[in-house]
Amino acid sequence: MDNDQLRITDIDKILIENNYVSNNEISTTLFLSLILGKPMLIEGPPGVGKTELAKVVSQAFDRDFFRIQCYEGITFEQIVGEWNYQKQLLHLEAARINKENDKDIFEDEYFIKRPLLQAFLNEKPSVLLIDEIDKADEEVESFLLQALGEKQITVNDLGTFDLENDLIVILTSNSQRSLLDETKDRCLFLYIPYPTPARETEIVLSRVPGAKPEEVSKVVNLVQSFRQLNLMKKPSVRGSIDWVKSLMNLDDKNTQEALEDSIGVVIKTENDKKRVIKEFFNK
DSSP, X not given: OOGGGOOHHHHHHHHHHTTOOOOHHHHHHHHHHHHHTOOEXXXXXXXXXXXXXXXXXXXXXXXXXXXEEOXXXXXXXXXXXXEXXXXXXXXXXXXXXXXXXXXXXXXXXXXXXXXXXXXXXXXXXXXXXXXXXXXXXXHHHHHHHHHHHHTEEEETTTEEEEOOSOEEEEXXXXXXXXXXXXXXXXXXXXXXXXXXXXXXHHHHHHHOTTSOHHHHHHHHHHXXXXXXXXXXXXXXXXXXXXXXXXXXXXXXXTSHHHHHHTGGGTOOSHHHHHHHHHHHHOO
16 A cells, blocks of 8 residues: 555554554554654553554555664774775785785775665665664764655765655654754654553553453553652553463463462563562551
8 A cells, every 4th residue: 555545544443453453643653654754753661562663654654664773882983884804804815815906905805894884785675673762872863864855875985875765764762862953853752651450451452462451460460560660760551461471381370379470471570570469568
């Protein structure tokens, strides 16, 4: 389906067919991103489906998927690419031994392409996920912004590369630092909070088809209650999914003991575990 034929209801249907439970704001923002050709900037706590949305968009629209996983200290070379110095040196040594005229070692065959350049040069329409951009420094963020804005990447000694395909760009942030105003201005903003109990139940059921609704509802209600506590790490939606899957594999899955024994699936620090057990298991 062409972008100009899409409707928001089509987005809802496409996402649910790919096991992603959307809501009006998610579907509307994705719809506008496709129609306007603008990147999406998705913020929200960890584990609410930010990264998963990018993967589902790639799958649902039959696009190749590229991912830049940002972290503190990530560099231009790790995003765009770097020279294969070992291959260059081997070539120079072979040329010296064979007394051949040196071939230019600053050519494409000596350059290792990383996700940004791969996404730019891919022939098929693609999705580029720039995950946790808030972990990268402002210089890297500014470079990405410039490359995406100009739809060009320049590599010293190699040349300038133009964007070769229809590229959907999705950026995610856990709000570890404030992003540049220019980044926010260029993107459509979407905040995905922890879901309501009804939506979280629907999400878990879509991911664990064999689960019983009443058992999923019980787990979801517990997880929702856990999130109201002042925990070091609040349980994610992924945690709810994993907890339901875990309980399904325990013989005594419907007992209080099974819930307590498997609490480490959803609660991730010892202090949080002690507090949850005290508050909800009376121990």
